[in-house]
Amino acid sequence: MSAPESHDVEVVHDLLIPTRDGVRLAANLYRPTGSGPVPCLVNYLPYHKDGRIGLWYDGIHRFFAGRGYATLVVDFRGLGCSEGVNNIPFDAQEGRDGHDAVEWTATQPWCDGNVGMWGSSYGGITSLKTAAERPPHLKAIVPINATWDNYSDFLLVGGCRDAFWANGEWGPRMVAYNLTPPLAPDPDGRLARLWRERLEHAQPWCLDWYDARDEAARWAAREIAIQRVTAATFAVCGWWDFYSQGTLDYFARLGGPKKLLMGPWKHALPDLSLLEPVGLLELMVRWWDRWLRGQDNGADAGPALTVFVQNNGWRHEEAWPPRRNEDRELYLQPGGGLADTKPGAGTDTQVPYWHDPTVGLDSVGSDPWTSPVLDPGDHNGDDARSLCFTTEPLAEDWNLTGQAWVELPVWASASGLQYTAKLCDVGPDGRSRLVTLGWSPDPCNSGEACRTVRIRLRPTMYFFRRGHRIRLGITLSDFPRLWPAPISGKISLSYSGDSPPRLLLPRSALPSSLPRPELPPPAANVRSSAELEASQSWRVSRELVQQTVALESRSLGTYQLRDGGTVTYRHEYTASVSAAEPAGASIDSQSFVDVRRPTGEVHVRTASLFTREKVTVQVEVEQDGAIIFRKQWKRSRAEGNA
Numbered sequence: 001m002s003a004p005e006s007h008d009v010e011v012v013h014d015l016l017i018p019t020r021d022g023v024r025l026a027a028n029l030y031r032p033t034g035s036g037p038v039p040c041l042v043n044y045l046p047y048h049k050d051g052r053i054g055l056w057y058d059g060i061h062r063f064f065a066g067r068g069y070a071t072l073v074v075d076f077r078g079l080g081c082s083e084g085v086n087n088i089p090f091d092a093q094e095g096r097d098g099h100d101a102v103e104w105t106a107t108q109p110w111c112d113g114n115v116g117m118w119g120s121s122y123g124g125i126t127s128l129k130t131a132a133e134r135p136p137h138l139k140a141i142v143p144i145n146a147t148w149d150n151y152s153d154f155l156l157v158g159g160c161r162d163a164f165w166a167n168g169e170w171g172p173r174m175v176a177y178n179l180t181p182p183l184a185p186d187p188d189g190r191l192a193r194l195w196r197e198r199l200e201h202a203q204p205w206c207l208d209w210y211d212a213r214d215e216a217a218r219w220a221a222r223e224i225a226i227q228r229v230t231a232a233t234f235a236v237c238g239w240w241d242f243y244s245q246g247t248l249d250y251f252a253r254l255g256g257p258k259k260l261l262m263g264p265w266k267h268a269l270p271d272l273s274l275l276e277p278v279g280l281l282e283l284m285v286r287w288w289d290r291w292l293r294g295q296d297n298g299a300d301a302g303p304a305l306t307v308f309v310q311n312n313g314w315r316h317e318e319a320w321p322p323r324r325n326e327d328r329e330l331y332l333q334p335g336g337g338l339a340d341t342k343p344g345a346g347t348d349t350q351v352p353y354w355h356d357p358t359v360g361l362d363s364v365g366s367d368p369w370t371s372p373v374l375d376p377g378d379h380n381g382d383d384a385r386s387l388c389f390t391t392e393p394l395a396e397d398w399n400l401t402g403q404a405w406v407e408l409p410v411w412a413s414a415s416g417l418q419y420t421a422k423l424c425d426v427g428p429d430g431r432s433r434l435v436t437l438g439w440s441p442d443p444c445n446s447g448e449a450c451r452t453v454r455i456r457l458r459p460t461m462y463f464f465r466r467g468h469r470i471r472l473g474i475t476l477s478d479f480p481r482l483w484p485a486p487i488s489g490k491i492s493l494s495y496s497g498d499s500p501p502r503l504l505l506p507r508s509a510l511p512s513s514l515p516r517p518e519l520p521p522p523a524a525n526v527r528s529s530a531e532l533e534a535s536q537s538w539r540v541s542r543e544l545v546q547q548t549v550a551l552e553s554r555s556l557g558t559y560q561l562r563d564g565g566t567v568t569y570r571h572e573y574t575a576s577v578s579a580a581e582p583a584g585a586s587i588d589s590q591s592f593v594d595v596r597r598p599t600g601e602v603h604v605r606t607a608s609l610f611t612r613e614k615v616t617v618q619v620e621v622e623q624d625g626a627i628i629f630r631k632q633w634k635r636s637r638a639e640g641n642a
Contacts, residue, residue, distance in 0.1 A: 007032035009065040013050075013562070014081060014184055017074065019100040026081035026184075027101070028054070029110070030061040031070040037112035039292035040070040040105050044098050044130065045123035046174075048080040049073045050183035052569055055559045059526035060269075060281065067285050069292075070110055074101050078198065081182040081191060087203040089174075090125070090150050090222045098130030106137035114292040117231075118142040118284065120269055125150070125224070128250065132228040140232040140291035142284050145267055147246030148226045148253075151219035154242070155209050158439030158456070160418045163483045163587060165242060167610035168553065168573050169369050171206035172589035175606045175617055176569075178205065179629075180593045185563050199621065199629045206608065210615045210635040226250045232257040232291045232300070236280060238265030238273075239310065239436075239460050241368050248320055248459055257291075257300050260320075262307045262461075267368035271522040274374055276308065279520030306517045309399065310435075312463035316514040320459075321402035325506045330391070330470075332408075332493065332501035338389040338472055343500045350492040353387040355417060355476040357484035357582035358549040361540045363422070363434045367481070369553075372536050379424050379432040379473075386473035387493070389503075390426060398464040402506035404436065406455040408474065409497055414489035417442045420478040421455040425462070426469040436460040439482060452499070472503050479585065480551050480575035483612040486583035532566065533558040547579035565597030586611050600624045613637045 010033045016024040028049045032038060041064055047053035054073055061071045077097050078086025098117070106113045115137045117127035124146030131141050147153040155162055165171075179202060182191035211218075233254050237247035239262065251260050261283070265273045270280040283299075290299035303316040330338050334349040343349075362382035365373045406421040422437040438457035464470060476491065477484050493501050539552040551574070558568040573589035586609060593604040603622040608615065614636045621629035 007035065007066050007068060009033060009062050015072075017101050017104045019077070019097050023077055023084040024082065025074050025077060025097060025101055027072050027074040029070060029072050030065040031110055032065055032068055035068070037110060038068055038070050039114040039116065039288060040072055040108075040111040041116045041118055041288065042072045042074060042098075042102060042105060043119050043123055044074040044076070044101060044117065044126045045119055046076040046079050046086075047122070047177065048180065048183060049075050050080065050561065051177075051180065051567060052557060052559060054080075055530040056528050058528040058530055063281055063523055063526050064285070069288060072101075072105055079178060081184050081194070083194060085198060085201045086178070087201065087205070089205040089208060092129075092221065094126050095129035095133045095224075098126055099133040099135040102130060102135040102138045113137055114139055116140045116142070116288050116292050118144070119146075120144040121146065121267065128224050128226070128229060131231045131233070132225045134228060134230065138231050140234070140287060142234045142236065142287060144236040144269065144280075145238070145241050145243055146235075147243040148224040148250040149246060150222065151216070153246040155219065157482070159441040160439045160482045161612065162481070163585075163610070163612075164367065164480045164575065165369065166209055167206065167608075167615070168480060168575050168587045168589060169571075171209075171610075172573065172591050172606065172608040173571050175204045175206065175608060175619065176591040176593045176604050178202070179604050179606075179619060179621060180567075181595065181602050183561055183567060183595065202619070202631070204617045204633060206615060206617065207633055207635045210613075210637050212637045224250070226253045227255065229254055230256040232287070234259045234261070234284065234287045236261045236270065238263050238268070239308070240264070240266045240366055242267065245458055252320070258304065259287075259300070260305045260307075262305070264308045264310050266371045268371045271526060274372065277522040279522050281523040281526065282520040303514055306519070307461055309401070309461040309463050311465065312399070314517045314519065315461075315512050316517055317512065318514070321506060322508055322512070324508055324510050325402055326509050328505050328507055330503045330505055332389040332472065332503065334495055336389055338391045338470060338503065343495055349495040350411070351387065351495070352490055352492045353474065353476070355485065355487070355489045355582070356385050356579060357477045357479060357577050357585065358542075358547070358579050359385045359475045359477045360420075360479040360481055361549055361551060363437065363478075363481075364538065364540060364551060366434050370538055373538065376434060379422070379434050380430070382422070382475070383424065383432050383471065383473055386422070386475040388471055388473045390471040391469045393428070393467050393469055394464055395466065397466050398470070399508040400435070400460065400462040400464065400505065401508045403459045404457040404506065405504040406438070406457070406472065406474070406502075407499070407504070408453040408455070408501045409494040409499060410451060410453055411492045411494055412442065412489065413491070414487050415442060416487055417476050417485050417489050417491065418482065419453050419455055420475045420482070421457060422473040422475070423457060424471040424473065425464055426471050428467055432471060435462050437478070439478060442485075470505075477582075479549070479577050480587065484577055484582040484585050486612060488582070528559075530560045531557065532560055548576055550574055550576040561597060563597055565595065568592075568594040570594075583612070
């Protein structure tokens with residue numbers, strides 16, 4: 001690989017991009033100093049070009065500009081410094097605006113007409129959504145930690161209603177983010193007028209997933225038409241991200257040039273991950289060089305997939321799942337074993353299990369949001385509260401490569417239960433570690449016998465070492481990842497038929513014949529100098545008398561604004577549930593944005609209370625010591641607006 005070029009970088013702030021309906025999107029431009037027209041990379045997101053994510057990405061934009069690319073970071077319509085109003089998340093309008101931003105970019109004197117897009121999370125989603133609109137000048141994209149279907153990957157994971165991400169983390173954060181004033185200097189008062197309009201029409205995004213009217217149809221309209229994406233796509237995700245399933249799904253449907261990088265990461269950029277960091281930014285430059293500059297550098301050659309096998313390092317694969325895979329059947333033995341021996345036909349055994357809504361907290365350390373947590377911790381506590389089946393110590397290594405399935409013939413005492421399956425690696429010391437998990441809504445009616453529940457576990461690649469044991473845990477809860485079923489109830493696994501409970505576990509019978517990948521090291525000096533302070537904390541607690549469990553989360557970040565001020569983001573919440581009252585599970589959240597500038601101060605305070613069926617959001621905005629906005633919203637899934 002040749003030595004990287006290096007350019008000085010200039011930044012042009014507050015460009016305005018016209019869209020087809022006259023609304024203008026605001027953008028900041030990074031470009032090589034003194035260069036002529038060059039290819040441009042568009043990063044289009046809802047998190048404010050002058051705020052937390054825009055400032056946090058500053059070093060990344062400078063990295064690309066230093067390598068000879070212009071980069072443009074664009075605010076969503078109705079957010080940041082852009083015009084308009086935005087009350088609907090993941091709306092199709094985002095793709096149309098992205099199309100117009102790409103085509104405007106291609107005509108600018110500093111762009112040579114070749115445009116790429118990239119982004120992480122929502123920014124990755126919008127790169128896919130824009131590519132599906134087929135703007136003529138969009139040649140290549142790099143979606144990181146993205147999906148094409150947020151109904152399945154965000155709102156209803158495995159068909160069960162999400163709690164942790166939608167209602168603890170992202171949803172309430174965005175209430176405060178979306179009401180934050182534009183953070184660019186405002187000499188003529190234009191941005192102040194935009195902000196007043198925004199407050200007047202404000203509606204929290206999180207109300208949307210408490211509106212049951214035509215829910216499936218509304219979210220289906222937000223799916224990305226992946227079959228329309230023809231831009232060369234370099235897809236990136238982590239096994240522990242929310243969107244690992246969605247990434248593999250959309251990658252399989254892409255018809256144009258494509259590559260996939262799947263690592264052991266959570267919801268993080270690989271260059272900045274604390275676990276197994278790699279030089280994604282360097283790989284992205286090679287992708288841009290190939291598709292925006294036309295260099296024959298081999299970025300599109302070789303195997304389509306580069307994947308990380310947990311406990312065994314990086315590997316190339318030609319396809320997903322690997323073609324050399326074989327499925328092995330392991331049967332859940334009535335005594336708690338897990339073996340390839342089928343229990344005796346006609347066995348009349350019933351293995352009971354009662355709903356415990358407090359199960360799930362042992363896997364919080366593996367959740368995508370907990371990126372600073374390197375050790376996911378023991379899973380033994382949740383194992384003890386689950387219905388577990390464990391193999392004998394393995395006589396040989398086992399390469400799990402793909403997606404496991406669980407099939408459970410069950411009898412249920414009540415309808416409305418939901419099922420969770422967790423696969424764990426139990427070491428010789430008895431310590432249980434989560435490998436992957438999956439969920440299923442209840443297919444059974446009350447008192448109905450022997451319906452088969454099928455649970456698809458999340459995709460993964462994991463190396464079980466000889467002497468370790470494989471454990472499958474079955475439970476009716478995964479709190480706080482899912483809202484608990486609001487009822488008590490019991491299931492029994494049935495062994496009376498010819499198809500006893502089983503685990504279908506894929507494995508690579510043979511090692512890959514392809515050479516091991518050689519990945520570049522993570523880029524240096526790309527952390528933003530604008531970040532002044534950052535912290536996260538997570539605490540799990542269990543109250544023994546009331547049998548209540550809780551997860552408490554706190555995070556804080558302070559950033560330097562370009563006019564000399566600061567913006568501080570604080571977010572905290574408590575998710576709790578009682579074993580005796582699963583219907584009372586709740587997430588109580590507060591989110592704050594404090595803007596301190598030479599021209600004055602603004603403080604945005606929000607409080608959100610979520611239950612499975614209802615949400616209440618309260619907002620207060622203070623400017624220079626006076627309350628200028630205060631409002632409360634309520635919504636019930638059963639009643640609509642309140």
